[in-house]
Amino acid sequence: MSRFYSLVWLEEVSSTQDWLKEKSINCVVVARRQTKGRGRYGRSWQSDEGGLYFSFPLTETFKDEQTLPLAIALSVCQMLEDYGFLASIKWVNDVYIGGKKICGILVEKTKDRTLIGIGLNVNQKRFTESLQATSLLLVSGREYHLADVLLKLLDRIDKNLDLLKERGFQVLREEVKKRLLFLGEEVVLYTDPPTVGILADLSPEGYLVLMTAQGEKKVVSGDITLRGTMLS
Template sequence: MWRISRISRVGLISSTQDIARSLPLPRDSLRVVIAEAQTRGRGRRGRVWHSPIGGLYMTIILPEVEAVRLVPIMAGVSAVEAVREACGVEASLKWPNDIMVGDRKLGGILTEVLWMRDRPEKILLGIGINVNNHIPRVLTSATNLSLELGGKVPLRELALSLLDRVGDNLIVLKDEPRELLRRWKGLSTTLNRRVEVYDGERILRGFAVDISREGGLLLEADDGLMHIVNGTIRYHCGGSK
């Protein structure tokens, strides 16, 4: 398992990603930033991530990893395994980066790669999970662990479980990436159903058949099989094939 060199716990900040970006790169170890709350928490495509006190907001600084594109897959598997093990909540994964409970969003993953010439120098792995934080009524598609369990959840235990899973799964990512993909598929609700995917330019409709070795979605559309690297997905009311 990867060793954690340092955990920096901070109070109210802009974003753990911003703090982690300025920290030195650890060698053969992981450095972690955990915040009590964020004023500018963000998700993919610059979306705002609501980050009040009570949630788990973490960025893990990773050294160079060969399979960079599978880091979000590794993170998703780690987060869901940690939630299930530490809290007993049957969380699942929605491609590409959502942590779900049923049809409600529990958390998300943001991976940013800082390049040095043509090589990834530092990887910032951001993970946000709604734990005890207040969920505004307008966010009807969101949930948190305290709502699911009917009581307050210890943040520290969940954070430590998550870091343990990330450390273990980084080894799996290096040695057995196919095993990591297999586990992701077993935890996901995306595959084997009709979906709509917005890739930033167009809406694609089809049947989600698999994920590729690089973590992309394989979509069986009317004009053939498509490999989608990134996008926002919506489950089609038509259900399975």
């Protein structure tokens, strides 16, 4: 049986993540707009009407739980491919089309649940220029039915979560790796000071493997970008 048997669709919330934190129910909550949508590190997520903004809780135990953002990002890519788009995963929690961000994923732990938040740009016609974002409408020139996109994505997520739970990240790793943005290219890891290296691999634990001047470096967390660009 699918995990996603109950759905609440709201006009506006501060964020779907916050809404779930305040409720004890387990459901998928969707909002047409968010007034305080956010991504990792508390970064703001532009949440105008036309996008798909939703969250859901997980109460299960997963093998390789740290790879949940990658499993969700893979699901988003696969759903977009079903629509004919070519999408890439920017480690660890973003999805890009044509060099611009189209989806962000937020994973937050509470005492008894893991909350998954997803923002997918679907029918928006414009973004703040500094965001370097795009939408399905801007890429394809056509509008999409949000409920259809949601149901297709939930189906992909459900199947990949089953695989992650039963077999671990190993069964998803190659699928993630072949969609990994910047693989084989020189990137900058924003540490203090920044680290420069070739993005050489994705480890069995879902970490990045960089080949630096000092040797191999396994990246557990942080932001990367292609050297010489401001992609974020």
